[in-house]
Amino acid sequence: MGSSRLCCWPAWACLFAIVTFELIRTHGTVVVTPLVVKEAPVYWYDPMRPDEHFDKPGKSPSMDMQLVPKYADGGSDKGADGASGRIVIDPRVIQTLGVRLASVEQGSFALTVDTVGVVGVDEHRIEAIQVRQAGWVERLDVRAVGDSVRRGQRLAGVYSPDLLATQQELLIARSSDDPQLIEAAQRRLVLFGLSAGQIAQVEKSGQAERLVDYYAPFDGYVMELGVRQGAALEPGATLFQLADLSSVWIIAEVPETQAA
Numbered sequence: 001m002g003s004s005r006l007c008c009w010p011a012w013a014c015l016f017a018i019v020t021f022e023l024i025r026t027h028g029t030v031v032v033t034p035l036v037v038k039e040a041p042v043y044w045y046d047p048m049r050p051d052e053h054f055d056k057p058g059k060s061p062s063m064d065m066q067l068v069p070k071y072a073d074g075g076s077d078k079g080a081d082g083a084s085g086r087i088v089i090d091p092r093v094i095q096t097l098g099v100r101l102a103s104v105e106q107g108s109f110a111l112t113v114d115t116v117g118v119v120g121v122d123e124h125r126i127e128a129i130q131v132r133q134a135g136w137v138e139r140l141d142v143r144a145v146g147d148s149v150r151r152g153q154r155l156a157g158v159y160s161p162d163l164l165a166t167q168q169e170l171l172i173a174r175s176s177d178d179p180q181l182i183e184a185a186q187r188r189l190v191l192f193g194l195s196a197g198q199i200a201q202v203e204k205s206g207q208a209e210r211l212v213d214y215y216a217p218f219d220g221y222v223m224e225l226g227v228r229q230g231a232a233l234e235p236g237a238t239l240f241q242l243a244d245l246s247s248v249w250i251i252a253e254v255p256e257t258q259a260a
Contacts, residue, residue: 041069047090065092117252125244126223129214131233132193135160138211140229142222142240149216149242156227156239157211163192167208174203220244 043053044067046060054060057067068090089099139157142149149155166188173181189199194212202209224241227233 042072043070044068045070047093048096111258113254113258115252115254115258117250120249120251121223121243121245122247122249125220125247127217127242127244128238129155129240129242130193130236130238131158131160131214132191132235133160133162134235135163135212135233137227137229137231137233137239139213140227143225143229145222145225148221149219151216151218153216155214155216157213158233158239159211160192160233163189163194163212164208164210166192167202170199170202171206171208214239216242218242218244219246 043055044057045054046052046063046065047068048063048065049060052060052062053070054067057069059066135158137156138159140155141153141157142155166185170182170185170189173185186199189202190196198209198212220242222240223243224238226238226240233239
């Protein structure tokens with residue numbers, strides 16, 4: 001006569017032992033479907049205020065909404081579906097945030113906007129014509145704001161005693177044939193704003209120029225006129241501000257609702 005044993009199973013084994021048997025006649029197989037037993041919630045929370053936690057179910061004291069359980073695996077009755085990787089949002093939260101759902105479509109975000117604007121100067125192409133020594137404007141060839149100028153066009157002639165004296169020093173240095181004095185005089189004239197061509201012209205003619213001419217560096221127009229005929233000048237005084245119109249800006253006024 002066989003003997004019988006009494007076996008005590010732990011609690012977790014009992015949970016796995018609870019199954020539902022479904023008999024399927026096809027191929028004579030039996031499919032066993034486990035009965036899912038949900039673990040106890042870690043805490044309950046208010047879906048409108050997830051940072052508020054409670055140790056038992058009921059209604060939120062602040063929002064008067066039904067509390068939602070939170071489980072240790074990160075899931076909840078109305079949270080994320082971890083098994084399928086889907087994100088489930090409470091309908092009340094969707095309504096509060098104004099979330100709208102639509103099917104994904106491939107298309108272009110281009111939007112035609114009719115607006116008004118003005119043509120403006122490219123501020124990267126503005127240049128100031130200034131003097132570096134005191135003097136007087138004895139000749140003014142461009143006299144009005146808005147006048148167009150061409151590259152190499154003479155704008156004004158300025159008499160400056162310091163510039164005249166430095167030119168004479170250059171001629172004296174050349175007559176003495178002293179390379180160091182010649183180089184020093186040439187460097188001073190460059191620092192005073194004379195171009196290499198103007199310095200070469202003084203050396204070639206052998207005479208100092210009483211008036212130092214200023215020329216337009218590019219085609220454009222006069223934005224600002226800082227002097228008049230006969231005006232006295234201090235170092236750093238602006239004779240003209242010129243704008244190059246080879247490139248311009250279009251400044252459009254687009255409503256904020258259409259700019260996004």
